[in-house]
Amino acid sequence: MVGSAAAPVGKDDLRIDLTLHSGADVAVRSAAAMVVWAGEGTNHHVSVRVGDEASLDWQPEPVIVTGSACHYQSTRIELSGSAALHWREIMVLGRHEEKVGMLRSTLDVERDGVALLRHSLAMGTDSCAWDGPAILGPARVLALDLTVGDAAEADARRSGPGWAVMPLGGGSASLVLAVGKTVDSVRTALAEQVHVHIPVTRPKSLRNPPRLAAESRR
Numbered sequence: 001m002v003g004s005a006a007a008p009v010g011k012d013d014l015r016i017d018l019t020l021h022s023g024a025d026v027a028v029r030s031a032a033a034m035v036v037w038a039g040e041g042t043n044h045h046v047s048v049r050v051g052d053e054a055s056l057d058w059q060p061e062p063v064i065v066t067g068s069a070c071h072y073q074s075t076r077i078e079l080s081g082s083a084a085l086h087w088r089e090i091m092v093l094g095r096h097e098e099k100v101g102m103l104r105s106t107l108d109v110e111r112d113g114v115a116l117l118r119h120s121l122a123m124g125t126d127s128c129a130w131d132g133p134a135i136l137g138p139a140r141v142l143a144l145d146l147t148v149g150d151a152a153e154a155d156a157r158r159s160g161p162g163w164a165v166m167p168l169g170g171g172s173a174s175l176v177l178a179v180g181k182t183v184d185s186v187r188t189a190l191a192e193q194v195h196v197h198i199p200v201t202r203p204k205s206l207r208n209p210p211r212l213a214a215e216s217r218r
Helices: 183-197
Strands: 013-020 025-028 034-036 042-050 055-058 063-065 070-079 084-093 102-111 114-124 141-148 158-160 163-168 173-180 212-217
Touching (some): 013 055, 084 183, 102 141, 173 183
8 A cells, every 4th residue: 555645634534445355365565654644633444344265464554643633543344254364553652752642543343244353442632541551651652463264373361561462253363462662662572472373375275366356535
């Protein structure tokens, strides 16, 4: 993905709709971090559907929420029962020594119409206790890494300084959360915990060529 260096800003409403048909195997990356500039309420909506025996590996560069930003981010993912998913989000609250703006983020994942994950974040201005020891503390970078399918190998909860791993869906999915003071420190924590999950590979039973339908609107 390649975006404008001047967006989102003001009241921008960015939308990405992505559909993977049966058997598709897709990796999504971005050319650079997305910087959220000052605004009255920018929005970024992502809608994803992953079909039977299709796999999606989503790892864009971080989202940087500047000090004057007011940003709302929502993601909805619909998976078929045989779909595989690796989904990573990294968010940075403020640039170097900059005050923190406002971020509201939700991630909803369903498999065969049944909820697998409902995750929400409220950080920065007007949020309660977000910078307390139970949530971010002095950290300003937070990450989420979700794996669904055969690649998910987390069968028990475990945690360490600044990170935690949680099994979902009876062991068929795993969620890793990490916080840190820098993007590099968070990426290191994720690499140590989820390196066995990457990449999400196409099922061996694939016989038909992949088909991808995607649309991005601003």
